[in-house]
Amino acid sequence: MIVILKHGIGAEQVEGLVRNLESYGVKASVITGENTTIIGLVGDTSAIDIDLVKSNDAVETVKRVQEPYKNANRKFHPDDTVIDVCGLEIGGDEVQIIAGPCSVESEEQVCEVARRVKAAGATILRGGAYKPRTSPYAFQGLGAQGIELLLHAKKETGLPIITEIMNIEHLKYFADVDIIQVGARNMQNFEMLKELGHSDKPILLKRGLANTIDEWLMSAEYIMAGGNGKVILCERGIRTFETATRNTLDLSAVPIIKKKSHLPVIVDPSHATGITWLVEPLSKAAIVSGADGLMIEVHNDPKNALCDGAQSLTPEQFEETMKTVRRTVEFEGRHLPEWK
Ligand code: PEP
Ligand code: MN
Numbered sequence: 001m002i003v004i005l006k007h008g009i010g011a012e013q014v015e016g017l018v019r020n021l022e023s024y025g026v027k028a029s030v031i032t033g034e035n036t037t038i039i040g041l042v043g044d045t046s047a048i049d050i051d052l053v054k055s056n057d058a059v060e061t062v063k064r065v066q067e068p069y070k071n072a073n074r075k076f077h078p079d080d081t082v083i084d085v086c087g088l089e090i091g092g093d094e095v096q097i098i099a100g101p102c103s104v105e106s107e108e109q110v111c112e113v114a115r116r117v118k119a120a121g122a123t124i125l126r127g128g129a130y131k132p133r134t135s136p137y138a139f140q141g142l143g144a145q146g147i148e149l150l151l152h153a154k155k156e157t158g159l160p161i162i163t164e165i166m167n168i169e170h171l172k173y174f175a176d177v178d179i180i181q182v183g184a185r186n187m188q189n190f191e192m193l194k195e196l197g198h199s200d201k202p203i204l205l206k207r208g209l210a211n212t213i214d215e216w217l218m219s220a221e222y223i224m225a226g227g228n229g230k231v232i233l234c235e236r237g238i239r240t241f242e243t244a245t246r247n248t249l250d251l252s253a254v255p256i257i258k259k260k261s262h263l264p265v266i267v268d269p270s271h272a273t274g275i276t277w278l279v280e281p282l283s284k285a286a287i288v289s290g291a292d293g294l295m296i297e298v299h300n301d302p303k304n305a306l307c308d309g310a311q312s313l314t315p316e317q318f319e320e321t322m323k324t325v326r327r328t329v330e331f332e333g334r335h336l337p338e339w340k
Contacts, residue, residue, distance in 0.1 A: 001026075001048065002063045003039040009058045014039075017058055024048050046070055067260070069217045071224035072231070077262040083202050083230045085178050086160040088123055090202070090232055091264030094337050095329045096293035098162060098266070099318060100126035101300075102308035103139065104146035107153075112300050114153035116315035120322045123337050124179070125150065125159040126295060130166040131307060132185045139306040144173040151176055158339075162204060168195045177201070184209050184236055184271075187219050197226015204295075206234045206268070209247070213256055220263060233257055233265040234295060235286075237272030246274025246311070249282055254289040266293035270311045276302070279313055280321045287328045294325065 003021070005014065018028045018039060026043035041048075046068050053062050067073055082092040090096050099122035104110045114125050129146025131139065142149065150161045160178035165171065166186065174180055179202045186192060187208035196203050203223055207216045220231045235254060237247025249272035257265045267286035269279045283294050299305045299312035313321060329336055 001041040001045040001050070002065060003041065003053060004060045004062070005037040005039070005058050006060045007035065009037060013058045017056060021048070021053070044070070067214070067217070069214075069221040069261075071229065072217045072220045072261045072263055074260060074262045079262060081229065081262045081264060083232060083264060085124065085202055088160065088337055090266075091292050093334050095287065095291075095325075095334050096124055096266070097122045097322070097325065097336065098124040098126050098293060098295040099298045101128075101305070102270075102297050102312060103128040103131050103141050103306055104149050104163075105142070105306050107149050109300055110149050110153045111156055113298055113315065114157045114159055116300070117298050117318060118157045118159055118339065120315070120319040121326065121336055121339075122159070122296075122298075122318075122322075123339075125153055125157070125161045126181075126297075127153070127161070127163055128307070129163050129173075130170065132164070132166060132183050133307070141307075144170070147173050147177065154178075165192070165196075168192045171195070171199070174201070179204050179232070181234075182206060187211055187216065190219075190222055193219055193222035194226055197223045197228045199228055200230075201228075202230040202232060203228065204232045204234050204266070206236050207238065207250075207253070209239050211238070213253055213260070217257075217261055220261070231263050232292075233261075233263055234268055235265065235272070235291075236268040236295075245272070245278065247272050249273065249286075251282075251285055251289045254286065254291050258290055264292040265290075266295055267291040268295040270295070270297040270308070270313075274308075274311045276311060276313055276317065279311070279317075280324055283321060283325050284328045287325065287332060287334075296321070 021028045026041045029040045083090040099117040104127040131141035162179035164181040181204045184206045240248040269282035297312040298318045302309040302312040
């Protein structure tokens with residue numbers, strides 16, 4: 001971090017500022033030029049409040065030379081992080097396909113979808129038990145019972161399961177869940193992120209509806225700073241002026257994340273577009289952009305789905321999409337895990 005001082009600041013004020021900055025445990029070096037004095041800080045500056053330093057009377061401006069995230073930063077961890085989920089690798093050569101209904105509705109529904117998506121090549125089952133709905137009158141999910149039903153489907157098919165947490169008080173129901181999802185609306189629920197930092201489970205962190213890539217990485221940092229390094233990022237579309245799709249899929253986020261961070265990143269073309277026919281082309285594009293996996297909503301009866309029917313593929317459509325996905329993955333020199 002570089003602190004540039006205002007013109008004509010006296011030695012005493014400079015010394016006071018140096019003492020204050022060094023109280024954060026960093027080393028400060030003063031460089032006095034003819035017209036400008038600057039203070040260079042080396043060490044871990046992540047705890048320094050840049051706005052507070054900027055508000056100091058002696059300070060003209062402050063520049064960060066290093067990102068405020070350490071754990072999630074590729075500079076400090078050059079190798080890709082590979083996360084093990086029941087023997088599957090997320091972030092390595094394998095591409096994982098997470099598929100399943102938006103919400104768990106019944107045992108028959110989730111088990112049928114689980115069987116069908118597995119037969120088509122999916123490797124992880126998704127299903128919402130706690131649902132973040134815009135309307136309080138819409139179906140809110142089956143809660144803990146929904147997780148029980150997912151566990152039935154896991155037992156029947158062997159697919160690991162992922163489901164969303166909305167309230168840290170519910171963590172006790174997630175003991176047998178393989179990946180905990182933090183939804184877009186909770187990306188900056190910092191108290192929840194801190195608690196999940198103490199968990200040993202992989203956390204899939206969706207990008208917020210209107211959050212920058214750096215804010216998203218700072219949220220990952222919250223989880224990692226607590227000791228949980230198993231963070232999977234998920235790009236699910238952001239809010240823009242465009243109304244043709246539910247959100248705008250920001251595929252540039254994938255290579256940008258890969259450059260800035262060592263964490264795996266997957267893409268959710270279902271929530272990004274909100275439209276079934278767009279799921280296949282954007283799945284293909286996501287793989288080519290370097291994504292480590294996809295999350296796709298599949299429902300046995302989308303017309304009567306209790307949530308997100310308009311973007312849910314039928315099992316038949318998912319099977320077709322998987323043919324394209326498989327070809328694309330192989331073309332990229334990666335592979336989908338095969339069920340024995
Ligand atoms: C979901 O995956 O069911 C979901 C609600 O997604 P998002 O948080 O991305 O809206
Ligand atoms: Mn959904």
